[in-house]
Amino acid sequence: MFSSSQFDAVSAFSGGGFMPSQSSHFANSTPSQSHDTQGLLSVTVKKISEASRSGDEKPNFIIDGAHVNNVKVIGMLFNKNVRSSDVRFDLDDGTGRVECIRWVTESVDTREMDALEEGTYVCVIGHLQSFQGKVQLNAFSVRPVTNFDEVTCHFIECIYCHVQNSKGQLEGGALAQPKMTDSSLSTPVRGASNVHQPASMCRRSFCPSFIRAEDYIYDSNRGPNQSKPIWSEPKTRLTHKCRLKGGDITKIFNSLSSRCQTSPITVQPFGDTCNKASVQYTTDGFKGFEKLVLNYLQQPAIIDREMGVHLNELSQQLKAPIEKIKDAIEFLEREGLVYSSIDDYHYKAVEGC
Amino acid sequence: MDISSPAAFANGGLLRMHVGRKVRTVLQVTRSDIASVIGKSTDGYQLVAKGSPHVPPTSFVEVIGVAENENTIRAELWTNFGDTFDASSYDQLCQLANGEFKHLFL
Numbered sequence: 001m002f003s004s005s006q007f008d009a010v011s012a013f014s015g016g017g018f019m020p021s022q023s024s025h026f027a028n029s030t031p032s033q034s035h036d037t038q039g040l041l042s043v044t045v046k047k048i049s050e051a052s053r054s055g056d057e058k059p060n061f062i063i064d065g066a067h068v069n070n071v072k073v074i075g076m077l078f079n080k081n082v083r084s085s086d087v088r089f090d091l092d093d094g095t096g097r098v099e100c101i102r103w104v105t106e107s108v109d110t111r112e113m114d115a116l117e118e119g120t121y122v123c124v125i126g127h128l129q130s131f132q133g134k135v136q137l138n139a140f141s142v143r144p145v146t147n148f149d150e151v152t153c154h155f156i157e158c159i160y161c162h163v164q165n166s167k168g169q170l171e172g173g174a175l176a177q178p179k180m181t182d183s184s185l186s187t188p189v190r191g192a193s194n195v196h197q198p199a200s201m202c203r204r205s206f207c208p209s210f211i212r213a214e215d216y217i218y219d220s221n222r223g224p225n226q227s228k229p230i231w232s233e234p235k236t237r238l239t240h241k242c243r244l245k246g247g248d249i250t251k252i253f254n255s256l257s258s259r260c261q262t263s264p265i266t267v268q269p270f271g272d273t274c275n276k277a278s279v280q281y282t283t284d285g286f287k288g289f290e291k292l293v294l295n296y297l298q299q300p301a302i303i304d305r306e307m308g309v310h311l312n313e314l315s316q317q318l319k320a321p322i323e324k325i326k327d328a329i330e331f332l333e334r335e336g337l338v339y340s341s342i343d344d345y346h347y348k349a350v351e352g353c
Numbered sequence: 354m355d356i357s358s359p360a361a362f363a364n365g366g367l368l369r370m371h372v373g374r375k376v377r378t379v380l381q382v383t384r385s386d387i388a389s390v391i392g393k394s395t396d397g398y399q400l401v402a403k404g405s406p407h408v409p410p411t412s413f414v415e416v417i418g419v420a421e422n423e424n425t426i427r428a429e430l431w432t433n434f435g436d437t438f439d440a441s442s443y444d445q446l447c448q449l450a451n452g453e454f455k456h457l458f459l
Contacts, residue, residue, distance in 0.1 A: 044457050049356045076430070094377050094417070095458045096356030121432065135354050148415070148434040152443045155362075159454045 040070045040125065041165075042157035045096030048073075048128065048135060061128045061135075064165035070127055073098070073137065074145060074154040077122045080113075087113040091124055091137065100124055100137040112142060121145035123154070292318055293328040294337055297349035308341035308348040359459050360417050362450040364443075365398020369423035370451065376426060377417045379434055379443050382410045390414065390428075395444035404428035413438040 043063060051061040051068065060067040075093030087102045104110050116122055126139035145151060293314060296302065302309055314325045329347055332338040341348045360377040361367075368376065380392030380400055390402045390410055401424060402416040413434035418426045450458045 045354065046356055046359065046459070047457060049354050076432075094360040094362075096354060096359060098354050119430070119432075148413070148432075149439050149442070151415075152439060152446050155446055155450065155458075156442070158457060159449055162454065162457055 040072055041066075041068050042072045042154055042161055043068070044155070044158050045073060045075070045091070045093050045098045047095075047158070047162070048098060048137075049096055051128070051135070053130070064162055066165045068128060070125060071137070072123065072125050072154070072157075074121065074123045074151055076119055077116055077142075078118060080116065080118055082113070089116075091122070098135065098137050100126065100139045100142070102139040102142055116142060116144060121148070121151060123150065289318075289320070289324065290328045290331050293325065294332055294349060297338060297347065303349060305348075306341075308346035311345050311347070314347075361459055362447040363420065364396040364447040365394035365400055365424070366396050367447055367451050368394075368398075368400065368420050368426070371420045372422055374420060375418070375429075376420045377415060378426065378447075379413055379415050379438065379440065381413055381438075381440065385410055390416070395440040395447065398424065401425045402428045402431075404431070406431035406433075408433065412436040413440070 041063065047063055048061075048071070051063045054060045054062055054067060060069065062068065073091055073093055075091045078090045078092055078097075080087065080089040085103060085105070087104055089100050089102075090097045091100050102109065102113055104113060121144065123141075123143050123145055124137060124139045125141040126137040129136055129138050296314060296317060297309060311322060311325050311329065314320075314329075315322045318325070329338060333340070333347075336350065338347045338349050340346065358375060360375040361371045363371055363376040363378045368378070378400070379395055380390065380402060381395075382390055382392045383399070384391045385406075387405060388403065390404075390406065392400060392402065392414070394400050402414075402418065403421070403425060404418070404427065406414065406428075410431070411433040413436070415430075415432040415434050416426055416428045417430040417432075418428040421427050
């Protein structure tokens with residue numbers, strides 16, 4: 001999601017004295033290989049604290065029923081302690097503090113850590129480990145946060161991953177075949193009990209702009225047009241449940257991703273778990289031209305193009321001015337139907353829509 | 354690992370739920386002086402953050418501190434969030450983090 005220059009996967013995996021054996025999961029997991037192992041999971045420290053341990057030969061942490069390998073946490077760095085072979089610090093994300101260790105064996109590692117200041121926001125990607133009964137984060141990438149929409153986006157990701165993994169946990173395994181469900185039969189339920197969706201893997205990517213949230217419920221007393229929120233009655237706030245539509249989280253992400261001017265590092269559509277019946281997208285006001293653009297992008301030959309389609313090609317093929325193309329793309333992106341791929345001029349359709 | 358002192362996401366309307374507890378919020382700064390920063394919360398309320406940031410605040414600033422009442426925070430940490438920030442998305446995060454998904458944060 002965020003600029004690939006902000007996260008150099010090559011140096012992340014080449015230094016730090018740690019070569020994660022599961023790095024292949026990070027790049028391109030397939031359902032059959034990683035049905036219960038997350039490539040990279042955005043989590044809060046609170047969730048890490050609640051993680052259980054598997055009793056396998058390779059001890060793994062389990063969060064929301066999924067084996068977790070690598071995690072991403074965004075928080076403030078405190079108590080940086082520079083030692084000869086490693087740098088240790090506490091990462092406080094507002095939900096808790098976890099000790100992090102960044103092994104430094106090469107100058108690039110040292111430079112990365114030297115640039116970090118006490119009390120600043122950092123994005124840490126690492127591997128959970130237990131040492132002397134204490135959970136630590138073995139970090140292989142620590143970079144300062146410069147665009148603070150990333151903070152918001154990270155926590156939204158945490159929520160989304162939790163929702164996805166919780167559904168998988170309740171379905172009793174992540175390889176359940178997708179079922180055709182009637183969304184009209186879905187009833188409001190709280191949290192993990194909303195199981196009308198089959199299990200899905202939270203296959204991670206750094207580009208959540210394509211993520212489509214399944215229907216789930218959150219409690220809110222706040223109507224969309226009210227100038228004043230009505231949280232004033234804590235006892236009653238839980239009685240009014242409103243459905244967060246499938247496109248809402250996507251809109252939050254799209255707004256954030258466009259502001260962060262991000263480009264995906266990996267893009268892993270949720271096509272294998274997509275269930276059209278249960279994903280609600282409003283198509284009110286879906287004009288004919290936007291549909292033309294979407295149809296073009298959804299052609300199988302176009303879908304197969306990794307780079308996506310340039311705006312100029314859309315303009316030529318649809319014989320429309322570039323501004324009209326851009327307006328249509330903007331609309332489709334807001335609806336979570338397309339996303340920018342390699343740059344702001346190339347777009348791909350979200351698969352399964 | 355220490356989860357004993359979380360900071361709840363709060364906007365103007367939610368602050369009253371966390372009086373006396375540690376909160377975090379983002380303000381759009383309208384005025385700052387020696388003893389406080391006054392700003393607009395992500396849902397449009399005017400809030401006061403008591404204290405003084407170490408550096409001049411940018412347009413958006415995150416304040417972490419203890420909620421003294423429904424519109425005042427005794428700030429402990431300040432972070433400049435820059436001059437452009439998606440307040441709307443942050444506000445929605447506050448709602449989610451205080452509603453169905455509170456257990457992920459507190």
